[in-house]
Amino acid sequence: MNVAKKHFTCVICPLGCEIDVELQGGNVVSMEGNKCQKGKEFVLQELEEPMRILTTTVPIKGAKWAMLPVRTDKAIPKRLLFKVIEQLADIELQAPIKMYDVILKNTAGTGANIVATRNMKRTATTR
Numbered sequence: 747m748n749v750a751k752k753h754f755t756c757v758i759c760p761l762g763c764e765i766d767v768e769l770q771g772g773n774v775v776s777m778e779g780n781k782c783q784k785g786k787e788f789v790l791q792e793l794e795e796p797m798r799i800l801t802t803t804v805p806i807k808g809a810k811w812a813m814l815p816v817r818t819d820k821a822i823p824k825r826l827l828f829k830v831i832e833q834l835a836d837i838e839l840q841a842p843i844k845m846y847d848v849i850l851k852n853t854a855g856t857g858a859n860i861v862a863t864r865n866m867k868r869t870a871t872t873r
């Protein structure tokens with residue numbers, strides 16, 4: 747049976763280990779380059795369903811800054827990232843917003859929420 751080779755860069759910690767994997771019939775037969783068990787788990791998850799935390803910004807009115815940084819509160823399937831970004835395009839926020847406020851619940855049916863990652867006060871001149 748043919749051996750397929752795949753390469754991954756682990757994104758779990760800042761070390762960014764370069765991991766080489768050999769697959770036979772879809773099963774991992776060897777893995778090299780990961781410095782810990784989390785790297786192995788990362789690769790197995792990548793092979794099954796790549797997951798990512800989405801970080802982005804959304805427009806906000808009535809605040810000092812025009813954009814509010816937000817993120818998912820847990821990793822979501824990578825294939826749904828653009829669907830979530832499309833949902834966020836329809837959102838109009840109004841200050842004030844507190845860090846960890848939920849901006850959008852159960853985004854794209856993933857079970858993850860979009861949360862604010864900083865406080866955004868209302869500006870004094872805003873009505």
Ligand code: SF4
Pocket residue numbers: 756757758759760761762763779780781782783784785786788
């Ligand atoms: S394999 Fe372990 S040490 Fe290496 S980047 Fe991943 S989490 Fe960090």
